[in-house]
Amino acid sequence: MTASPPDKPRARGTARRATQSRLRRRVGAAARMIAALALVGSVYAAFVPGGAAQGAPAPSSDVSAGKTLFDTSCITCHGANAQGVAGRGPSLIGVGDASVEFQVSTGRMPAAGQSAQEIEKQPVFDETQAQQIGAYIQSLGGGPQLPEGNNLSSGGNIAQGGDLFRVNCSSCHAFGGGGGALSSGKFAPTLANATDRTIYAAMLSGPQNMPVFGDNQISPQEKRDIIAYIQNLKSDPAPGGLSIGRVGPVAEGLVIFLVGIVVLLFAMLWIAGKS
Amino acid sequence: MTHSGLHAAEADNEEFDHTDPRLSRFDLVKEGARRDGVQLVHYAPRFPVPGTRREARVVRAVGLLFFLSGLFATAFVVAYIWWPWRYQDGSNLSKLYTPVLGVSLGLSLACLGLGFVAWGKKLLPEEIAVQDRHDGGSPADEKKLTGETMLNMVDELGIKRRPLLAKTALLGMLPLGAVAVAPLIGGLIKNPHKPDILLHTGWDPSLNSGHPIAVCREDGTKIRPADVSIGGQMTVFPGIFNTDGDFVGASNDFADSPTLLIHLRQDDAQVLRSNLVHVPINEQNTWGNFVAYSKICTHAGCPASLYEQQTNRLLCPCHQSQFNILDNARPIFGPATRRLPMLPLTVADDGFFYAKSDYQVPVGPGFWERP
Numbered sequence: 001m002t003a004s005p006p007d008k009p010r011a012r013g014t015a016r017r018a019t020q021s022r023l024r025r026r027v028g029a030a031a032r033m034i035a036a037l038a039l040v041g042s043v044y045a046a047f048v049p050g051g052a053a054q055g056a057p058a059p060s061s062d063v064s065a066g067k068t069l070f071d072t073s074c075i076t077c078h079g080a081n082a083q084g085v086a087g088r089g090p091s092l093i094g095v096g097d098a099s100v101e102f103q104v105s106t107g108r109m110p111a112a113g114q115s116a117q118e119i120e121k122q123p124v125f126d127e128t129q130a131q132q133i134g135a136y137i138q139s140l141g142g143g144p145q146l147p148e149g150n151n152l153s154s155g156g157n158i159a160q161g162g163d164l165f166r167v168n169c170s171s172c173h174a175f176g177g178g179g180g181a182l183s184s185g186k187f188a189p190t191l192a193n194a195t196d197r198t199i200y201a202a203m204l205s206g207p208q209n210m211p212v213f214g215d216n217q218i219s220p221q222e223k224r225d226i227i228a229y230i231q232n233l234k235s236d237p238a239p240g241g242l243s244i245g246r247v248g249p250v251a252e253g254l255v256i257f258l259v260g261i262v263v264l265l266f267a268m269l270w271i272a273g274k275s
Numbered sequence: 276m277t278h279s280g281l282h283a284a285e286a287d288n289e290e291f292d293h294t295d296p297r298l299s300r301f302d303l304v305k306e307g308a309r310r311d312g313v314q315l316v317h318y319a320p321r322f323p324v325p326g327t328r329r330e331a332r333v334v335r336a337v338g339l340l341f342f343l344s345g346l347f348a349t350a351f352v353v354a355y356i357w358w359p360w361r362y363q364d365g366s367n368l369s370k371l372y373t374p375v376l377g378v379s380l381g382l383s384l385a386c387l388g389l390g391f392v393a394w395g396k397k398l399l400p401e402e403i404a405v406q407d408r409h410d411g412g413s414p415a416d417e418k419k420l421t422g423e424t425m426l427n428m429v430d431e432l433g434i435k436r437r438p439l440l441a442k443t444a445l446l447g448m449l450p451l452g453a454v455a456v457a458p459l460i461g462g463l464i465k466n467p468h469k470p471d472i473l474l475h476t477g478w479d480p481s482l483n484s485g486h487p488i489a490v491c492r493e494d495g496t497k498i499r500p501a502d503v504s505i506g507g508q509m510t511v512f513p514g515i516f517n518t519d520g521d522f523v524g525a526s527n528d529f530a531d532s533p534t535l536l537i538h539l540r541q542d543d544a545q546v547l548r549s550n551l552v553h554v555p556i557n558e559q560n561t562w563g564n565f566v567a568y569s570k571i572c573t574h575a576g577c578p579a580s581l582y583e584q585q586t587n588r589l590l591c592p593c594h595q596s597q598f599n600i601l602d603n604a605r606p607i608f609g610p611a612t613r614r615l616p617m618l619p620l621t622v623a624d625d626g627f628f629y630a631k632s633d634y635q636v637p638v639g640p641g642f643w644e645r646p
Contacts, residue, residue: 167493167510168510171578171580171581171592172581180581180592181595182581182583182590183583183586183588183590183595183597183608184586186583186586188581206504206506206507206584208585209583209584209585209586210584211506211507211508211582211584212504212505212506212507212584213504213507214502214503214504214507216499216501216502216503216504217502217503217504217507217509232364236364236365237365237366237370238370239370239371239372239373240370240371240373240374241370241371241374267388270392271392271396
């Protein structure tokens, strides 16, 4: 199409006698036309692209494999294009890789049923499949992504992480990471089984009722600090030897009450019994 | 001592001569018990022949318990002084500091107790004693005699004939009673509005010479709207610095000021904006999709900061109060009866969050002058 405007003047030009100045003018007009068309084209390319420029170039094998898995396992609740189904499941556009990794690799998704809260269970998909679904969801609308690697706590400052944990996490997950109750059957889960990637993904994506802790609020380095603190908290033996679920003074009080009462009962029987 | 026993003993007292040299110490003990109405039905030593091997074994066992008690108590003192108690990472002796203290002291006390009980059970003589129980009220004649004795005292004092004495005694004693209670009650009398700390928090612009107070993180850095993700929350503190330039907004001096800054989703924020009319003073308090509530629960002052980002509730972990974020933090469950106060938020020209003014209602638990 860019070729036709210069052709026309040239065709007309053969009908009349062309002077050098007219020729120069026509060449100039053609050049301007070409430039204008190129500008419009590039502006068009810049505005339309979304799918065309990013999605089209590399529909990688991961994305298509992920779509296949999505279409067989997730489509019922999240809809054919992950746009969500009212009353069943939310839209997944823009939730990102991080959210998929958290939900799928901990077995929370696919959900066993509608309940107050999806619980951790044996994962249905392995790591590769979870990654493929993640790639598919990522291709739909972007969203937060996790850094590479399984070790996201190396180089973390445990003391700094402890400070951040107590300010941001301990209100729900408790000081020992044992978790706690929320409203109407929901709860903050224990961190006992949480891997580095799970914790990172949870902070980044805010699964279920957990608030989102974006990179502006808690920087990637601070996230590593928090993970280092949590992993240290878990690997460090409980003072005294028995953690009793790390859910705090209620469980500890119950245990010492039951054990103590039994011991006192036997002591009473011995003291009062006839010898 | 019982009345029937007393009377029985008194009747026999004449026959008992306590100066009789033939009486053994045990005879005197028995007589004492008899006068108190206690009859020794059975009394026999555990070891009729002293010095048997069985007796020696029991004595050794009790002695061992006392010795162990002392040993564990010593272990407690030694552990208290020399056991490594500072926190150390990993598996090490410091993890056992408190259990060692508890176990050694517990065993010491247990051995001491067991020793005394064993002494009583195994070495003291077997004894079965019977004591009469007091039944019913006092006899009628005794009631009469006691009553008349007391009335006689009143007659002797002559209160009826000399009323001036009774009145002046009362007049003299009443101020003395006031002296006794004055220091106790005086300490409780206090004007809560001098200084008026209950109505002001760290967000009061007067702390910043009349300028709005900046909304800060726990380390004193200011916050931009982009710092809190959608569906995110952040605990924020008033940006107050002391004369040395240190951040004190998150210190105990402003313990009533911690606030929860929440970034709502668009739809949820719309619901909140339509609900603001329920509490007219809140109408200008949100900024964009951001809202900030006091973190101090209105029930007992715990941090009500368990934020559920999908159900838009704030929970208090102490007594399970729940507040609806989308309706001016109305309490919807639990013991709290009052809404969490909303901080008037704004973003200044420099792009940071500021509090337009102090909280418009007092923060924290039950306040006696609230509307």
